[in-house]
Amino acid sequence: MATSSEAISLLLVTLAKVAVVLFILLTAIAYLVWVERKVVAHIQSRWGPYLVAPHGLLQPLADGLKFLFKEDIVPTEADRLVYWLAPFLAFTLAFLSISVIPFGESFQWRGHELFQITDLNVGVLFVLAVTSLGVYGIVLAGWASNSKYPLFGGLRSSAQMISYELSLGLALVGVVMVSGTLSLRRIVELQSGVWHAGSHSTFLPHWNVLVQPVGFLVYFTSAIAETNRVPFDLPEGETELVAGFHTEYSSFKFALFFIAEYANMVTVSCLATLLFFGGWLGPVFGPSWLHPLLSVFWFCLKVFCFLFFYIWMRGTLPRFRYDQLMAFGWKFLLPVGLLNILVTSFLLAWQSS
């Protein structure tokens, strides 16, 4: 058992880590929105936000203030308690899964791991569990508003998220089988090194995306559907449902949903980086004090590439129709995910025999 002073220092360090991660993440999300507006604008030959500070750099701040000072309208027929609960649930769950993400190589300070809030030995499953709870925020928001468009949005999204959660989980099974562990840190460590062709070493890194290419495609497609983004953003398809589940939400409660959606994007991008693209692994050079910082830099760069891809997709692809979405999830992604597990297990058994 840990002594009480150890327990207190663990608590303090953990709280400090949570505060720092939360601050960085919220700032990053605010600027992710700015990046999204700018990139989509440039894809569509527009300028995007330009008025607040040079290149609209302070636009997130202006948006945040606007959200805070707008009138908070609650529909009279709404179920008050659940109506309040839903945005907080969505927000909390979106940020909970970040707690097991390792941001960089192991870097100890007085026995405390600095680049990860906590290393759970079932990290992959923890993220899945939190993601599976995330649907409640949307469903309850749709129900509590007591209005038809939010209800449709809530129903659509719950059906969508349940369907795509299956293929998401199946895609991760392949990686877990190859790695033989559920700890995110261990999975990344196993991806270090380069491929060897005979006695020659190639420049290709030993990333899981090359071992599990099908798994990665299934994962990322389902992840886009899980986060309700284009081309799977049917829960908020504005041409059919006004704005989907958050139609009746205004002011700061709407902002909470908005932040939660972007936090979920960050989470699935982090998970894709860790599981398939070698996490924080990358070229390391310079003095030894630079190495931990470089690992964090590589991790952030990879995550940013995924986030950029999200935005790029939004600017490029039209929205799926609802029946197409369901058919794609159940009749294509799910069988492909199952087949991937089958092939992987055969190959693993063949390799070990």
Place this chain on the structure above:
Amino acid sequence: MAALFYIVAGVAVLAALSVVLQRTPVYSALSLIVVLCSLAVLYLLIGAEFLAVIQVIVYAGAIMVLFVLVIMLLNARRETPGDRSRLAPLLGAPLLAVFLAEFFFVIVKQLPRGSESSAAPLDSGPAAIGGLLFRNYVLPFEVTSVLILVAILGAVVLAKKEL
């Protein structure tokens, strides 16, 4: 650890009472989710991380989502007690008393004598549980999956008039 156990156990009991006592179906379902999540925390406290996470994924994340979905689809608002529901407490109270007596009898009988806990720590990792499921209990495991398949087929037959 002990303090945490009593807090979480208290939350579980209160939420379980709320499942039964709420008049609005959605509130009952939400209380049940709280019960299931606090059970997961109890598993965490005894070191069964895998079981805790699976509990959340399967029960809170999959089964209860379906419950909530159905309640929403039926648009079930606050329940109004009917004529026959006045009979329920008369019949239910004796049954509840019998059940509680039995429950406490079993618990008191199972309580370990003395202060030391007799149970050896179990390996509750994914590998150990997988080994048990696919070696020692492979038949019950497969039979359960067939049972679920039958249930799915039944649902399809009931829901689709023409196949």
